[in-house]
Amino acid sequence: MxxxxxxxxxxxxxxxxxKPQGSPVARLVRRLKKxxxxxxxxxxxxxxxxxxxxxxxxxxxGESGCGKSTLVRLVAxxxxxxxxxxxxxxxxxxxxRARDFATTPERVKxxxxxxxxxxxxxxxxxxxxxxxxxxxxLRGLGxxxxxxxxxxxxTRCGLPLELLPRFSHQLSxxxxxxxxxxxxxxxxxxxxxxxxxxxxLDVSVQVVILQLLEKLKRxxxxxxxxxxxxxxxxxxxxxxVLVMYLGKIVETGPAETVFxxxxxxxxxxxxxxxxxxxxxxxxxxxxxxxxASPVDPDPNTCRFVGRCPLARAECREAMPILEANSxxxxxxxxxxxxxxxx
Amino acid sequence: xxxxxxxxxxxxxxxxxxxNPVTGFAFGLFVLIVLAAILGPSLVPYDPLAxxxxxxxxxxSAQHWFGTDQLGRDIFSRVVVAxxxxxxxxxxxxxxxxxxxxxxxxxxxFFGGWVERxxxxxxxxxxxxxxxxxxxxxxxxxxxxxTNIVIATAIVNFPLYARVARAEANIRREAGxxxxxxxxxxxxxxxVLFQILPxxxxxxxxxxxxxxxxxxxxxxxxxFIGLGVRxxxxxxxxxxxxxxxxxxxxxxxIAFFPGVAxxxxxxxxxxxxxxxxxxxxxxxxx
Amino acid sequence: MASPALLVEDLSVExxxxxxxxxxxERVNFHVAKGETIAVVGESGSGKSVTAYAVMxxxxxxxxxxxGRAVLGALDLLKTDRHTLAAxxxxxxxxxxxxxRTALNxxxxxxxxxxxxxxxxxxxxxxxxxxxxxxxxxxxxxxxxARRAKAYPFELSGGMCQRVxxxxxxxxxPSLLIADEPTTGLDVTTQAIIMDIIAERxxxxxxxxxxxxxxxxxxxxxxxxxxxxxxxxxxxxxxTRDLFxxxxxxxxxxxxxxxxxxxxxxxxxxxxxxxLPDLRAAELPxxxxxxxxxxxxxxxAAPLPRVDAAASDALACHNPLPQERAA
Numbered sequence: 035m036x037x038x039x040x041x042x043x044x045x046x047x048x049x050x051x052x053k054p055q056g057s058p059v060a061r062l063v064r065r066l067k068k069x070x071x072x073x074x075x076x077x078x079x080x081x082x083x084x085x086x087x088x089x090x091x092x093x094x095x096g097e098s099g100c101g102k103s104t105l106v107r108l109v110a111x112x113x114x115x116x117x118x119x120x121x122x123x124x125x126x127x128x129x130x131r132a133r134d135f136a137t138t139p140e141r142v143k144x145x146x147x148x149x150x151x152x153x154x155x156x157x158x159x160x161x162x163x164x165x166x167x168x169x170x171x172l173r174g175l176g177x178x179x180x181x182x183x184x185x186x187x188x189t190r191c192g193l194p195l196e197l198l199p200r201f202s203h204q205l206s207x208x209x210x211x212x213x214x215x216x217x218x219x220x221x222x223x224x225x226x227x228x229x230x231x232x233x234x235l236d237v238s239v240q241v242v243i244l245q246l247l248e249k250l251k252r253x254x255x256x257x258x259x260x261x262x263x264x265x266x267x268x269x270x271x272x273x274x275v276l277v278m279y280l281g282k283i284v285e286t287g288p289a290e291t292v293f294x295x296x297x298x299x300x301x302x303x304x305x306x307x308x309x310x311x312x313x314x315x316x317x318x319x320x321x322x323x324x325x326a327s328p329v330d331p332d333p334n335t336c337r338f339v340g341r342c343p344l345a346r347a348e349c350r351e352a353m354p355i356l357e358a359n360s361x362x363x364x365x366x367x368x369x370x371x372x373x374x375x376x
Numbered sequence: 377x378x379x380x381x382x383x384x385x386x387x388x389x390x391x392x393x394x395x396n397p398v399t400g401f402a403f404g405l406f407v408l409i410v411l412a413a414i415l416g417p418s419l420v421p422y423d424p425l426a427x428x429x430x431x432x433x434x435x436x437s438a439q440h441w442f443g444t445d446q447l448g449r450d451i452f453s454r455v456v457v458a459x460x461x462x463x464x465x466x467x468x469x470x471x472x473x474x475x476x477x478x479x480x481x482x483x484x485x486f487f488g489g490w491v492e493r494x495x496x497x498x499x500x501x502x503x504x505x506x507x508x509x510x511x512x513x514x515x516x517x518x519x520x521x522x523t524n525i526v527i528a529t530a531i532v533n534f535p536l537y538a539r540v541a542r543a544e545a546n547i548r549r550e551a552g553x554x555x556x557x558x559x560x561x562x563x564x565x566x567x568v569l570f571q572i573l574p575x576x577x578x579x580x581x582x583x584x585x586x587x588x589x590x591x592x593x594x595x596x597x598x599x600f601i602g603l604g605v606r607x608x609x610x611x612x613x614x615x616x617x618x619x620x621x622x623x624x625x626x627x628x629x630i631a632f633f634p635g636v637a638x639x640x641x642x643x644x645x646x647x648x649x650x651x652x653x654x655x656x657x658x659x660x661x662x
Numbered sequence: 663m664a665s666p667a668l669l670v671e672d673l674s675v676e677x678x679x680x681x682x683x684x685x686x687x688e689r690v691n692f693h694v695a696k697g698e699t700i701a702v703v704g705e706s707g708s709g710k711s712v713t714a715y716a717v718m719x720x721x722x723x724x725x726x727x728x729x730g731r732a733v734l735g736a737l738d739l740l741k742t743d744r745h746t747l748a749a750x751x752x753x754x755x756x757x758x759x760x761x762x763r764t765a766l767n768x769x770x771x772x773x774x775x776x777x778x779x780x781x782x783x784x785x786x787x788x789x790x791x792x793x794x795x796x797x798x799x800x801x802x803x804x805x806x807x808a809r810r811a812k813a814y815p816f817e818l819s820g821g822m823c824q825r826v827x828x829x830x831x832x833x834x835x836p837s838l839l840i841a842d843e844p845t846t847g848l849d850v851t852t853q854a855i856i857m858d859i860i861a862e863r864x865x866x867x868x869x870x871x872x873x874x875x876x877x878x879x880x881x882x883x884x885x886x887x888x889x890x891x892x893x894x895x896x897x898x899x900x901x902t903r904d905l906f907x908x909x910x911x912x913x914x915x916x917x918x919x920x921x922x923x924x925x926x927x928x929x930x931x932x933x934x935x936x937x938l939p940d941l942r943a944a945e946l947p948x949x950x951x952x953x954x955x956x957x958x959x960x961x962x963a964a965p966l967p968r969v970d971a972a973a974s975d976a977l978a979c980h981n982p983l984p985q986e987r988a989a
Contacts, residue, residue, distance in 0.1 A: 097849040098820075112555055136558045146559055154552035158574045164556075171561030206937065207706075217556065236705040236876060237920045238934035248928060263849060266879070266922040270931075293924075307854040310924060311882035311906065320858065321851045323805065324819065391680070 038124065039085035040257050041109070041225055046118030048079040048104050052329065074329050078104040080281035082118075086225065091251065091258040093272035093289060095265060095304070099325060101281040102261050106227050109259065110146045111135040122225065142172045145223035149230035151214035155202040161188075161213045162198040168221045183220065190253070191216040192246060208239035212246070219250055226251075227259045232267065244271060265308055269293050277301045280328055280337040283356060287363030287373070295374040297365035299344050319343075336368070344369045399651030405644040412459040422450035424457040424610045433627050443629040445618065447608075451630060454610040455637050461611055462641070465522060466591035469529035470584050477534045478580050481541025486549050486568055496542070499535035507532040511594060515603045525604040529594045533587050540583050544576040578653070585649035589642035596638055612638045666693035666733075667838050667870035668717065668755075671971045673730035673740075675709075675716050675894075682942040686712045686725070687894045691971035694838070699864060699871040701885035701902075703878055703917070707938050709894040710874045714840045716740070718757055719747045734838065753783040756831035760843040762823035766815040772826045773799070773811025776833055783834035798829040802859050821852035825859065832863055839864070842874045857884055878921040882906055887974060890914045893938045893950035896969060899976040910982040912957045949980070957981045 052074045054061050065071065078101045086092045096102050107113045109120060111132050120127045122143055130138055145168075148154035155164045165184045169175045175183055185195055193212040202210055211231060218226060228247065232240040248271065251258060262268050268275060268289065275292050277285040277300065285298040296302040306319035323341045331337060336349040348368055358364035363373045394400070417424075422440075427447035436443040442451035484495035502510065514528035548554060548571075557571045596613030598604040605611040607618070612634040619631025675687040687709045694700045702710045715721045717732045717739060732739040734754060739747065751757075759765045767775055776798055777791035786794050792811070799807035802825040815823055824844060831839060841860060845853035861884065864871050875881050881888055882902055889899040890911065898911035909915040919932035936954035939946060948965045952958050959981050969976040 097851060107555075110559065112558055133564065136561050137563050141559070141561050144559075146555075148552045148556065150552055154556045156553040156557070156571055156575070159553075167557065167562070168560035171566075214556075217560070237878065237917065238705060241920045241922075241931045241933045244928060244931075245933070264922075265850070266924060266926075269924075270922055270926070270928045303851060307850040308924065309854075309877070309879040309883040311879075311902070313883075318854065318858075320855055324822075 040088045040090075040123055041086040041259075042119075042121040043085070043109065044083045044119045044121075046079055046082045046105070046108060046120065047077070047116050048101075048108055048113070049116050050076040050078060052076055076329050077281045077331055078328065079108060079115075080331075082278075082281075082283055084276055084283060084286065086257050086259060088224075088257055089251070089255060090274065091260055091272045093268035093275040094259060094261045094278060095263065095268055095275060096278035097304075097325060098263070099280075099328070100278045101328075102278055103229065105278070106146070106229055106259060106261055109225075110144055110227050111141075112146075142221045143224045144227065145218040145221065145225075146227040146229060147214050147218045147231045149233050151207075151210035151231075151234075152202050154214055155210065155217075157202060160199050160201055161193070161205065161209075164202075164213055165198075165216045165220055168217060172221050187216045187220040188212075190250070191219070192242075207235050208242065211235060211239070211243050215243075215246065215250070219254060219256070222254055223256060225259065226256045227261070229261045230263065233262070233264070240267070247271065265293065265304060277304070280326060280331070282337055282366065284338065284367070285363075285365045286356065287358075287361070291361065291363050291374045295363075295371070297359075297363060297370045297373045298338075298367045299342050299369075300338050301365075302371075303341075303343075336366075338367075396651060396654070398647055399654070402644050402647035402651060405640060406648055409459060409463065409641055409644060412456050413463045414460075416456040416459055420450075420453035420456050422453040424449060424454040425608055433622070433630075435627075436629055442633040443627075445615075445630045446622065449608075451615070451633050454615060455612070455633050458610040458612050458615065458634065459637070459641075461522075461605065461609065462592055462595060462638075465525055465529065465595040466588050469526045469533070469591050469595075470588050472526065472530040473533045473537050473587070474580060474584055476530065477537025478541045478576070481538035482545040482568060482572055482576055484538065485542035485545030485547075486572055487564075488546075488549075492542070495538055499538045502531065503535045508594070508597060511598060512601070512603060515598055520603060520606070522605060525595050525598055528598070529591045532594065533591065536587060537580065537583060541576055541580060544579050545572050548572050548575055582649045582653045585645050585652050589645035592638065592641050592645070665696065666972065667696045667698075668872070669693040669731075669733045669971055670713070670717065671731050671733070673713065673716060673732065674728045675712055675721065675725055676728055677722070677725050679724065679942070682944075684941045685894060685946060686941060687716070688946075689968070690730070690891075690894075690896055691969040691976070692889050692896060692899055693971050694870045694872055696837070696870055697864065697868045698887065699861070699873060699885050700887045700889055700899075701873045701875055701881035702889045702891060703875055703881050704891035705876065705917075705938070707893070707941075708891040710891050711842055712894075713891070714757065714842050714872065714874055718751060718755065718840065719744075749783075752779060752836070753834045754836055755838045755840065756834070756836040757840040757842065758824070758827045758831050758844050760846050762827040763815055763820060765827055766823060768815055771812050771814060772818070776811075776826070776830050779830050779833040795829075798833055799826070801863075802826075802829045802832075803855060804829075821848050821856065824848065824852075824856055828856070828859060828863075832869075835867055836869060838870045838872070840872045840874070843876070844873075845880070846876075853880070878917055879923060889976075890917065894941060895950050895966075895978060896976060897951060897978050899969075899974070901974065904975075908983070908985065910977050910985065911951075911979045912955050912981075912983065913951045915983055949978070957983075 054073055082105060094102055108115050111127060114132045115128060127140060135141060162184055165187055166180055169180055169183055188195060188198060191212045193209065193216060197205060197209060205213065232243050235243060260268065260272055272289045275286065275289045276283050277298065279300050285292060285301045292301060293305060296305055303319050303321045321341045326337060326340050334351060334353055336354055339345045339349045354366045354368045356364045356366040359373050361374065427449055429448050431444050431448040432446055434440055434444045440450050440452065442455060445451055480495045484492040511528040511532045514531060515524050518524040518527065554567055554571055557567050595604065599611050599613030600617045605614060607614055615634035616631045622630050670690060670692050673687055673690040677684040677686050690713055702713065704710050716727055719739060727740055730740060737750065766772065773792060773795045776795035780786040780791045780794055781788060796807045796811050799811055804810050804822065804825055845856050848856065860871060863869060873885060885902050887899065887901050888905050890897050890913065892913050898914045905914065906918065909918055916932060916934045920934055922931060934954060939950050939953055947963065949962050952962045962980050964980065966978045969978055
């Protein structure tokens with residue numbers, strides 16, 4: 035194990051309480067028949083643990099609705115968890131409510147770049163104001179020092195200074211992405227969360243942004259938590275990956291090994307679904323069925339059971355736990371493949 | 377920098393008005409109404425309060441453009457002078473409800489929970505009354521004064537503002553730029569004031585323009601039934617009320633001209649609402 | 663060569679905007695043969711969707727077709743009156759869109775929406791339509807189709823909605839399907855299934871498919887032939903294998919070099935210099951890629967050679983990359 039991880043997330047869970055199903059009359063009848071019932075809960079993130087080392091880039095992949103967004107918002111301290119701990123450089127962060135976290139000194143250490151840069155910039159703010167905001171609030175800068183720092187950050191992110199007075203709708207997609215990145219790195223965080231930063235961009239711009247992120251990481255010594263649904267992009271940037279399915283991490287390991295020798299059948303299916311002109315049609319693996327409901331799932335059934343080509347009776351009797359092989363490549367499956375021999 | 381954005385805003389306003397002549401017309405009318413309110417009393421040809429029974433009930437003529445009423449007062453002068461009072465009541469009540477309704481609605485939409493429940497129940501309670509009857513009741517209870525007309529008009533408009541502001545704030549509560557603002561170290565108060573409010577503001581401005589018309593109508597209505605402003609003060613509602621009795625005997629102009637003024641004012645603010653929405657929306661500025 | 667299902671010749675489209683006239687498409691020439699799948703690829707703003715919208719006759723009112731024809735069978739779609747066109751859409755050509763949820767009517771059950779199309783275009787009797795709708799849902803791989811037919815669009819996932827859209831599009835057995843970014847925003851697992859369904863149907867009925875995408879990897883896997891667009895021009899069109907083995911237009915080569923594949927490294931990927939030219943300019947260069955091109959010559963200011971719409975290969979470049987030696 036590495037000496038001390040920058041981020042240590044342990045047993046993190048987030049459940050949303052939903053409105054009970056059915057009409058008021060149906061609910062009353064049910065209540066009279068069966069007694070009081072608990073409101074249904076959506077298990078968005080369920081008992082998730084992982085670490086990120088200093089200078090490491092960890093990828094988070096999974097289908098929409100798997101809980102990626104909730105997980106990164108928990109780590110970014112935008113929302114509160116129900117259980118579990120988030121430690122950054124040994125310091126517990128979950129004691130302060132998310133609502134108050136904005137005004138704590140630790141806010142500076144975790145920043146985030148959003149998927150839709152246009153949406154994440156206030157339409158009434160200029161690019162300058164968007165980048166300046168965290169510097170004013172978190173670093174207390176003002177006047178010439180503020181202007182100098184904003185211009186330095188913009189230059190570092192490849193944003194021409196003459197674009198700074200513009201509003202978000204006057205910028206191109208790539209320029210907006212740069213403003214979003216500049217805002218997040220202006221205060222020099224230790225952990226930068228990247229939530230699908232290139233999903234809305236053309237390939238030619240995507241490459242530029244990915245290379246910019248790689249350069250910034252080297253220059254500022256940040257760690258990245260990189261969320262994407264594009265596995266080819268994750269593979270380019272990440273040292274390690276976490277594969278998430280219905281609120282649980284089902285596989286984790288070094289990026290190269292996870293992609294070349296997936297252990298979990300879900301990861302295998304994800305990789306097989308990537309377009310590949312050289313793969314014969316006969317080798318195409320397709321996941322049958324729909325993703326199961328995250329509302330009150332059976333704690334003793336593997337979440338992947340309805341779609342899994344390997345599922346057997348024991349998958350419905352015990353939830354598989356995340357078990358690592360000798361090379362640190364872990365999968366949560368009763369029938370996990372051995373992975374790459376170390 | 378701000379100079380540049382001002383000139384583009386102006387160019388944009390010019391473009392919107394050029395594209396939509398109706399907005400231009402409404403804007404012209406608006407300027408006329410405002411001028412009448414500011415300069416009217418010093419421009420009119422006659423003293424609006426001076427009665428002259430020898431000239432009573434004269435039909436419109438070159439001398440008295442809108443004719444004279446039963447006391448021989450010049451109706452044109454009275455209609456123009458009344459603009460100031462009617463507009464003041466409307467502006468004051470709309471400004472009041474803009475602040476109260478807008479802020480409490482934004483707070484309700486942003487914080488949710490008990491804040492939302494209280495604000496929305498107040499709004500629902502107000503909406504449960506026939507609004508004009510409620511306004512009558514408030515003026516009757518608080519006392520017959522211009523201030524109380526302003527308060528009553530503001531109260532009956534409260535649900536409109538609170539609801540619109542709540543809905544708009546609620547949509548933006550989860551917006552990317554609000555999350556980004558949190559990450560930038562902004563607490564709840566700063567987010568409401570600097571992130572949510574500027575984005576809800578234009579929508580409330582449109583609402584303001586639409587309710588301006590209603591507020592004028594409401595004030596005139598209260599005066600019409602004898603609440604609020606009292607004779608002989610020139611006010612459109614009172615003038616219509618006074619003139620109504622003479623309609624049957626053929627002296628139509630006494631009620632007609634203040635009525636037309638009232639209609640044009642309401643019409644103008646409603647049309648202006650649509651135009652304003654186009655002007656204040658930054659996304660339409662390319 | 664088999665007779666083309668659709669032949670588009672010299673298609674030019676302009677948009678009137680506040681900033682001036684945008685020359686969105688200029689002399690676009692291509693065809694799609696019966697049973698063939700072509701992919702139209704390019705960055706946003708390249709005109710790939712405008713091409714599809716022009717063919718379908720559903721361009722924005724601010725747009726104007728200034729020249730060209732789009733021949734489907736014996737019919738020029740750009741000259742046809744509105745009623746004929748409405749009959750042809752749905753029966754002969756069908757289109758599916760990027761965002762299936764907004765393309766479906768939110769307050770009608772999906773089974774009814776399919777039945778509507780069957781009644782209008784497929785000569786199905788009102789009594790048989792609901793049953794046929796359920797069958798169609800089954801053919802697009804929806805499990806428990808009888809129950810799903812009674813669902814409203816908001817009750818279905820994005821992937822499910824796209825399958826419903828496909829069922830609607832294919833209800834009348836069209837001879838041409840235009841799929842505009844049909845899987846953008848869907849997960850890879852769903853994307854694979856949706857693309858399989860389209861491919862199977864195309865194979866079974868001999869339907870021609872025009873598949874619009876920004877994802878070069880997906881185009882490589884799914885299309886027989888690829889048409890590359892840049893700033894309203896078709897710059898290159900060739901069979902998929904040839905195109906990827908040896909791209910000849912510098913823009914095609916740059917796009918391929920920018921797309922991450924299953925084995926590429928970040929340092930290997932190449933960026934494309936510059937952006938699209940301003941299409942509102944009064945005088946656009948003959949080659950709209952010239953401003954970004956590393957292989958630009960003096961002679962690039964000369965008009966580009968006209969592309970033959972019926973040929974399977976097309977190249978609009980004065981200084982193309984060298985042809986690979988014949989294998």
